[in-house]
Amino acid sequence: MIVPIYLENNTAIKYNVTIDTLPKLTYNRKVAIVTNTTVSALHLETLKSKINADELFVVTVEDGEEFKNLATVESILNQLFEHKLDRKSLLIALGGGVIGDMTGFTASLYQRGIGFVQVPTTLLSQVDASVGGKTGVNNSYGKNLIGAFYQPEAVFIDTEFLKTLPKREFAAGIAEIVKMAVMFDKAYFDFLMEADFRKKAVLEKVIQRSVELKAEVVNLDEKESGIRAVLNYGHTFGHVVENETNYKTYLHGEAVAIGIMMVNALAVELKMMTQIEMNLVTKFLEKHDLPTKYEIKEVDAFYDKFFLDKKAANNKLKFILPQGIGGHMIRDDISKDVLKKVLKAF
Amino acid sequence: MIVPIYLENNTAIKYNVTIDTLPKLTYNRKVAIVTNTTVSALHLETLKSKINADELFVVTVEDGEEFKNLATVESILNQLFEHKLDRKSLLIALGGGVIGDMTGFTASLYQRGIGFVQVPTTLLSQVDASVGGKTGVNNSYGKNLIGAFYQPEAVFIDTEFLKTLPKREFAAGIAEIVKMAVMFDKAYFDFLMEADFRKKAVLEKVIQRSVELKAEVVNLDEKESGIRAVLNYGHTFGHVVENETNYKTYLHGEAVAIGIMMVNALAVELKMMTQIEMNLVTKFLEKHDLPTKYEIKEVDAFYDKFFLDKKAANNKLKFILPQGIGGHMIRDDISKDVLKKVLKAF
Numbered sequence: 069m070i071v072p073i074y075l076e077n078n079t080a081i082k083y084n085v086t087i088d089t090l091p092k093l094t095y096n097r098k099v100a101i102v103t104n105t106t107v108s109a110l111h112l113e114t115l116k117s118k119i120n121a122d123e124l125f126v127v128t129v130e131d132g133e134e135f136k137n138l139a140t141v142e143s144i145l146n147q148l149f150e151h152k153l154d155r156k157s158l159l160i161a162l163g164g165g166v167i168g169d170m171t172g173f174t175a176s177l178y179q180r181g182i183g184f185v186q187v188p189t190t191l192l193s194q195v196d197a198s199v200g201g202k203t204g205v206n207n208s209y210g211k212n213l214i215g216a217f218y219q220p221e222a223v224f225i226d227t228e229f230l231k232t233l234p235k236r237e238f239a240a241g242i243a244e245i246v247k248m249a250v251m252f253d254k255a256y257f258d259f260l261m262e263a264d265f266r267k268k269a270v271l272e273k274v275i276q277r278s279v280e281l282k283a284e285v286v287n288l289d290e291k292e293s294g295i296r297a298v299l300n301y302g303h304t305f306g307h308v309v310e311n312e313t314n315y316k317t318y319l320h321g322e323a324v325a326i327g328i329m330m331v332n333a334l335a336v337e338l339k340m341m342t343q344i345e346m347n348l349v350t351k352f353l354e355k356h357d358l359p360t361k362y363e364i365k366e367v368d369a370f371y372d373k374f375f376l377d378k379k380a381a382n383n384k385l386k387f388i389l390p391q392g393i394g395g396h397m398i399r400d401d402i403s404k405d406v407l408k409k410v411l412k413a414f
Numbered sequence: 415m416i417v418p419i420y421l422e423n424n425t426a427i428k429y430n431v432t433i434d435t436l437p438k439l440t441y442n443r444k445v446a447i448v449t450n451t452t453v454s455a456l457h458l459e460t461l462k463s464k465i466n467a468d469e470l471f472v473v474t475v476e477d478g479e480e481f482k483n484l485a486t487v488e489s490i491l492n493q494l495f496e497h498k499l500d501r502k503s504l505l506i507a508l509g510g511g512v513i514g515d516m517t518g519f520t521a522s523l524y525q526r527g528i529g530f531v532q533v534p535t536t537l538l539s540q541v542d543a544s545v546g547g548k549t550g551v552n553n554s555y556g557k558n559l560i561g562a563f564y565q566p567e568a569v570f571i572d573t574e575f576l577k578t579l580p581k582r583e584f585a586a587g588i589a590e591i592v593k594m595a596v597m598f599d600k601a602y603f604d605f606l607m608e609a610d611f612r613k614k615a616v617l618e619k620v621i622q623r624s625v626e627l628k629a630e631v632v633n634l635d636e637k638e639s640g641i642r643a644v645l646n647y648g649h650t651f652g653h654v655v656e657n658e659t660n661y662k663t664y665l666h667g668e669a670v671a672i673g674i675m676m677v678n679a680l681a682v683e684l685k686m687m688t689q690i691e692m693n694l695v696t697k698f699l700e701k702h703d704l705p706t707k708y709e710i711k712e713v714d715a716f717y718d719k720f721f722l723d724k725k726a727a728n729n730k731l732k733f734i735l736p737q738g739i740g741g742h743m744i745r746d747d748i749s750k751d752v753l754k755k756v757l758k759a760f
Binding site: 138142145146149152154176177178179180181202204207209212213214215216217291292375376383 | 484488491492495498500522523524525526527548550553555558559560561562563637638721722729
C-alpha cells in the first residue's frame, strides 16, 4: 500500500510512503547507501540487488545511538566528497532511526542539500522516524539538538526486514505505536491491546495507521510550532532518562516507554487521566516487555535537564499530556512542585 | 531605503533589507550576537547600544576564512547551549561574509532552526552575502561545501560600518558588485566605471542595486537549480584559486576578481566576449586595486579541482560565462582542451 505525504497543507504530494516488498529502484544518479555494521551484514546485499544506479557506493558507520553525533556526520560527508557526489546524487538510509536521522541530516548538509530516501529496517523507524523529515544528531547537551527539517524523496517500508530484528528492538518500536494511539485514537488503542504483532497483515495495518496519523500531524505543522509537539508524548521525560544513562542503557523506544509512564503519572496527578486508564497503558507496555520503572537518583538534576528540551521556550517547560486515552493537551503551566512530587515517586 | 525580499515567486514579503542607519532593535527573546575578534573591537558596542532584548549574549570567534569550518560552528553551538537558547531565540550576525554564513548556518542547525538577523559590516557582505540565504562552511574539499539554504529574518545594512573597513577589503566587495553588473546590467556597469565609491549616496545606490538584482535572481531560484548559478560568475575559477592558496593569500572578493579574469579569458576564447569588453572589466578591477593575475603552477591539478564545485553535476562542469557585458550564459559543453588552453595563459 502507498501512503502519500502532503506538506504545509499543500494539495501536491510531497512523497510517498510505500508499505510493501522493496521494489526495484532505478536511478540515473550517483547513489550512496548509508548503513551501519549490523544492518549491513543482514540486509545490504538485498538492497544492493534492487538498485540500478549510475554509480553505487556504500558508507558504513558504527552501530549505536552513541555514534549519532556531528563527528559521524562529518565522516560520512568526507566519504561523500571522496566519492565526488554531486548535487543530483542520492543518499539511501538503510537502518533504524539513528541511520535515518543521520543520513537525512547529512543529505541536508551536503552541498546545501541533496536528495535522500529512507529504507527503515526497524519497527521504530518504520512506524515513526522515517516519515516527517526530522533529522539530526545528539550532543552532550541532549538528544537531536542539532539538525534540520529535511524531507526524504520517498520511504520504502518492507516488513521483511523486521524478521532479523532483535526482540528488544521490536518492542521499542511498539512504544512509538502506542504513543500515537494514546494521543489520537482510542479505537486504535483498543485494537493494539489485542493485536498479534507477529502477523504480517497486523504489522502492515499498524504501520499504515501510524504513518497516516503521523502524516496528518506533520502536514498540519511540519516545523513543530504547534500540534507536531504532541508526537513527543513520553519524550520530554524519556530524553532525560536517555541523557542520564548516556544513551547506553535504554533503546530510544524503551526510554519513551519510561517517559510515557512518567507523564501518565503526571496526568493522573493533574486528573487528566484516570488510574484505570494509566494501568491499561502500563499493562500494554509490560505485555511487550518494555521497561516501566526507572530509579531517579536526584530529582533536582532530573528536573534541570528538562530545560534542554527543544520544546522549552522562554524558560517555560512544555508537557505533552494525555487526556484519557485518545486525547492530548499541551501544557506549559505545570509547577515545579507538582513535577517534583511526581518524579519523587520514581 | 527598504528592499523587500520575496521568495519562491511568492507575493508575500519574506524579509526586508534595510539600507539606512542601524535602527533600535527590540526583541522579547533571548538574543546572541555572533561576531569575530576584529569586528567586536570596532562595532560591538554600537550594536549592543541599539538592542533591547530579554537576555543578550555575545559569542566571539576568531577572524578569518580559515576558521570558517564545522569546528567553529560546533563551538558556537556549544556556547548557545550553555546559554540555554531556546527555539524562539535569535542570533545576530555582526561581521562580514564569513560571520554571516556561519551564523546563518548555526541558526539553521540549533534545535533544527532558530531565527537570525544579518548586520553586515563589510562591503562584500552588504552587497551580496547577507541576502539570499546561502549559509555554510568550508572543508578540506572546497568552499561552502557544507551548509544550508536558510533565510534571515531581516538584514540591516549601515554604510557607517564601512568607515573602518581596510582598503583591501573594500576593494574585495567591489568585485562582487561588478559581477552583478557584468552578468545582468550594462547601464549599471557603465555607471560603476565612473562611480566614486567614497560618496555615501553612491555607496547606498550601489548596495541597493546589488541587493535588488540579487533578490530578483534568488526569488526566481532560491535553491540554485537554474539562474541563481549566474551569481557564481568568477567563482568557479575563484574557488580553485582560494583552495590552492589555502584560503590564506586572497580575500574571497580578490579570488573572485582573478576568477572573473579567467572566465573572461574563456569567454573571449569562445567568442562570447570581445577583447575590448574584457579589457574594460580588467581596467575596472585594476582601478580598484584588485588582483588580475595568478600563476597557475599545474594546469591539470587546477582543472581537477573544478570537480569539487557544487555546480558540477554528473561529472559535467558548468561554467557561468559573460555574454558581452550585461548578459550571461550557463554552459556545460566546454572541452577540457579549451579550458587547459585558457588556464595555460595564466
